[in-house]
Amino acid sequence: MVLYLIGLGLFNEQDITLRGLEAVRRCSRVYLEAYTSILLCGKEKLEALYGKDVIIADREMVESRAEEILDGADAQDVAFCVVGDPFGATTHTDLQLRARERGIPVRVVHNASVMNAVGACGLSLYRFGEAVSIVFFTDTWRPDSFYDKILANRRLGLHTLCLLDIKVKEPDLAALARGRVVYEPPRYMTINTAIQQLLEVEERRKEGAFSNSSLGVGIARLQADDQQIVAGTLEQLLEVDFGAPLHCLVLAGDLHVTEREMLEFYMMGTTDGCGCGNASGTQQES
Amino acid sequence: MVLYLIGLGLFNEQDITLRGLEAVRRCSRVYLEAYTSILLCGKEKLEALYGKDVIIADREMVESRAEEILDGADAQDVAFCVVGDPFGATTHTDLQLRARERGIPVRVVHNASVMNAVGACGLSLYRFGEAVSIVFFTDTWRPDSFYDKILANRRLGLHTLCLLDIKVKEPDLAALARGRVVYEPPRYMTINTAIQQLLEVEERRKEGAFSNSSLGVGIARLQADDQQIVAGTLEQLLEVDFGAPLHCLVLAGDLHVTEREMLEFYMMGTTDGCGCGNASGTQQES
Numbered sequence: 001m002v003l004y005l006i007g008l009g010l011f012n013e014q015d016i017t018l019r020g021l022e023a024v025r026r027c028s029r030v031y032l033e034a035y036t037s038i039l040l041c042g043k044e045k046l047e048a049l050y051g052k053d054v055i056i057a058d059r060e061m062v063e064s065r066a067e068e069i070l071d072g073a074d075a076q077d078v079a080f081c082v083v084g085d086p087f088g089a090t091t092h093t094d095l096q097l098r099a100r101e102r103g104i105p106v107r108v109v110h111n112a113s114v115m116n117a118v119g120a121c122g123l124s125l126y127r128f129g130e131a132v133s134i135v136f137f138t139d140t141w142r143p144d145s146f147y148d149k150i151l152a153n154r155r156l157g158l159h160t161l162c163l164l165d166i167k168v169k170e171p172d173l174a175a176l177a178r179g180r181v182v183y184e185p186p187r188y189m190t191i192n193t194a195i196q197q198l199l200e201v202e203e204r205r206k207e208g209a210f211s212n213s214s215l216g217v218g219i220a221r222l223q224a225d226d227q228q229i230v231a232g233t234l235e236q237l238l239e240v241d242f243g244a245p246l247h248c249l250v251l252a253g254d255l256h257v258t259e260r261e262m263l264e265f266y267m268m269g270t271t272d273g274c275g276c277g278n279a280s281g282t283q284q285e286s
Numbered sequence: 287m288v289l290y291l292i293g294l295g296l297f298n299e300q301d302i303t304l305r306g307l308e309a310v311r312r313c314s315r316v317y318l319e320a321y322t323s324i325l326l327c328g329k330e331k332l333e334a335l336y337g338k339d340v341i342i343a344d345r346e347m348v349e350s351r352a353e354e355i356l357d358g359a360d361a362q363d364v365a366f367c368v369v370g371d372p373f374g375a376t377t378h379t380d381l382q383l384r385a386r387e388r389g390i391p392v393r394v395v396h397n398a399s400v401m402n403a404v405g406a407c408g409l410s411l412y413r414f415g416e417a418v419s420i421v422f423f424t425d426t427w428r429p430d431s432f433y434d435k436i437l438a439n440r441r442l443g444l445h446t447l448c449l450l451d452i453k454v455k456e457p458d459l460a461a462l463a464r465g466r467v468v469y470e471p472p473r474y475m476t477i478n479t480a481i482q483q484l485l486e487v488e489e490r491r492k493e494g495a496f497s498n499s500s501l502g503v504g505i506a507r508l509q510a511d512d513q514q515i516v517a518g519t520l521e522q523l524l525e526v527d528f529g530a531p532l533h534c535l536v537l538a539g540d541l542h543v544t545e546r547e548m549l550e551f552y553m554m555g556t557t558d559g560c561g562c563g564n565a566s567g568t569q570q571e572s
Contacts, residue, residue, distance in 0.1 A: 014305040063492055087405025093544045110398035110509055117396040117410050119373025125401050127419050223396055258379045
């Protein structure tokens, strides 16, 4: 009857909304999109809460077998669950367009995503320019299209949210060449790797979008008990161990007075110590 | 022990997360911030769900009596609930800084806000520039600082989210001059008023940030059963009745192919009719 696109929020099974939980419990099939982001809990936790099986939808299924997801959705409700908000980073446009072509109504249950929760670092959401994605560099592929966007934001005094690459269930190309499908272990880009890549590109482009003394904010595991927010120069942040995924990075633009006040709490080397934002300040609900 | 900042999401009491509900039920006092946004349900619904009284925190209380909100938060948990995400539009910086000064830990429960849920209109969140606020013009105060921001976004081909003014519990200045505190009825800016004001400013500035033939998307009551999304020229949108609040408006920048495909569904004058996005397409969960 309906394809539900349900946002699961940022951290674990507790971040679904009451509206989302009611919808998912009504559905006959429940998919979990698990390649553009991850929840920091196993799918067993979701299954226990929902009272039904959860089918992991990898990239191959969503991109090549969308019809399979939609099959029967004209007779029974189907839920397609997405970490964050359904429109957070990837809009799953293709799935929606196919549903519409088949006359299947699409309903959306919104939730927090990094695109709005990044406000937790103290910088105003109003003052973010275009967000960028930073992908893992390889020996032969070192794309730097993010550089022009960061530069444009910088010239307007705006902050830039950098979303960091996730590689889940990527086929091992060497094995594929030998006719075998083997998946590489999942990889999540760290803040440190992102900064290394950024500085490498600045070194090449030399247009001054940022430097190793630019102010950045590293954010790890938003909404988790051990969420970590650290502000400092890119050089300083390079040395910080941010721990488990997911990570993201903000390049600060011009700071308003209140932004500076909020950010000071997370600044490295300030008098209140750890700079991790966990000791005495904004913590996340556990 | 803890000051919780809890996002309530977009529409009604069902939009709180399980994490947020658990936290609010644990608190001895629960405040609802009710002047930068509103839920489309009465506070009685919240009280029934939470099992406790909800204290409405108006602007005067939050700005002048923040200490009262924090009193006792060192001994018992206090919840400060915010429509959308706690960092959605207003960061309530002052309340957080005061809590920290008093050594009260602050914990955040994130939720959807218009800043990310606006992706529902089909435009990519990646491609939004700086958001702007449009306030009600008066006879003597017609601020147009949003114009430069829209122009800057436009030159980069980026979309602009326009957040529209809300006037809740504003003192009647004429009565105040006679020594009486009387509040004006609440006012919520419509998409139509916003467009009139935008076009008035373009008429004055004439720098081509937009015109009455520019493409816009009007969004009313995100996440509500009767959510309405209509795309069209500003001139067309001026004639649309978007109904009850809350409204917001997106000024479209350059469109990518997939954005155009998604937007077509909401376009006025398309063959599938109403253009309201409610008849057969992306609906909201009720």
